[in-house]
Amino acid sequence: MTVTAGDDIAAKQQASAIETTKMTARDVSVFYGPKQALKEVSIDVSTENVTAFIGPSGCGKSTFLRCLNRMNDTVDSAKVTGRIELDQEDIYSPKMDVVQLRARVGMVFQKPNPFPKSIYENIAYGPRIHGLARTKVEMDAIVERSLRRAGLWEEVKDRLNDSGTALSGGQQQRLCIARAIAVDPEVILMDEPCSALDPIATAKIEELIDDLRGKYAIVIVTHNMQQAARVSQKTAFFHLGTLVEYGNTKDIFTNPREPRTKDYITGRYG
Numbered sequence: 001m002t003v004t005a006g007d008d009i010a011a012k013q014q015a016s017a018i019e020t021t022k023m024t025a026r027d028v029s030v031f032y033g034p035k036q037a038l039k040e041v042s043i044d045v046s047t048e049n050v051t052a053f054i055g056p057s058g059c060g061k062s063t064f065l066r067c068l069n070r071m072n073d074t075v076d077s078a079k080v081t082g083r084i085e086l087d088q089e090d091i092y093s094p095k096m097d098v099v100q101l102r103a104r105v106g107m108v109f110q111k112p113n114p115f116p117k118s119i120y121e122n123i124a125y126g127p128r129i130h131g132l133a134r135t136k137v138e139m140d141a142i143v144e145r146s147l148r149r150a151g152l153w154e155e156v157k158d159r160l161n162d163s164g165t166a167l168s169g170g171q172q173q174r175l176c177i178a179r180a181i182a183v184d185p186e187v188i189l190m191d192e193p194c195s196a197l198d199p200i201a202t203a204k205i206e207e208l209i210d211d212l213r214g215k216y217a218i219v220i221v222t223h224n225m226q227q228a229a230r231v232s233q234k235t236a237f238f239h240l241g242t243l244v245e246y247g248n249t250k251d252i253f254t255n256p257r258e259p260r261t262k263d264y265i266t267g268r269y270g
């Protein structure tokens with residue numbers, strides 16, 4: 001199936017001509033034990049454009065996403081080679097503080113995973129660890145600002161002491177996005193953030209991604225090609241561990257250069 005985009009989507013797909021490169025990956029390979037899962041991937045990610053990673057199951061999208069904030073460090077068998085920079089700084093350098101890196105490059109997972117704490121504490125936890133608020137008034141301001149940015153404030157402002165886990169799935173996912181925002185990240189990585197959500201909650205997250213564009217560099221892994229077409233301006237198509245094609249979303253979906261991309265977006269495999 002070829003994605004037929006309406007005017008609104010077409011406008012959203014328009015990639016910004018001005019791009020501030022936030023992250024750069026060069027020749028990144030990942031091995032799980034002897035098995036190579038990712039082969040020499042090079043890509044630039046900017047703040048102005050949302051970047052979508054698409055491709056069939058097992059092609060390495062999540063593996064690559066997790067390289068961008070060193071989440072693969074938590075997998076014993078994983079070995080990453082190549083170079084990844086955040087603002088021209090090597091994130092795999094021994095000098096890099098990984099806790100700090102993961103605040104600068106936040107992550108939102110497939111399944112909403114709020115802490116079993118109050119809504120307020122879900123947001124305040126990170127800023128407290130990172131020493132971002134000196135007073136309760138400052139912390140209250142961070143909590144409100146983060147929830148507002150994540151489009152959740154109006155729904156929860158009167159019940160900040162309720163448990164985060166008592167919210168609906170879609171609200172929980174926006175809470176997780178607010179939690180990432182609270183520590184003032186530069187990049188937000190989203191690994192299939194809507195796959196556990198219904199269409200209405202999904203639409204809200206997609207609107208939110210559009211609102212956040214330009215404030216943070218956003219990278220989203222999605223199985224859903226219509227979603228990639230709706231939310232992103234840049235799309236990277238992965239297949240069998242290689243980055244087959246990377247370009248403007250509009251071009252990838254309407255005029256792909258590579259036959260494998262065309263086969264995938266027209267539903268011939270995957």
Ligand SMILES: Nc1ncnc2c1ncn2[C@@H]1O[C@H](COP(=O)(O)OP(=O)(O)OP(=O)(O)O)[C@@H](O)[C@H]1O
Nearest residue numbers: 032037055056057058059060061062063064075077
């Ligand atoms: N922890 C791990 N240990 C060993 N192999 C792994 C591990 N994680 C992923 N892999 C393998 O690496 C390859 C890429 O997996 P990855 O999860 O990155 O793909 P994906 O494109 O995100 O897939 P999906 O869309 O199904 O989530 C697959 O062959 C997978 O089995």
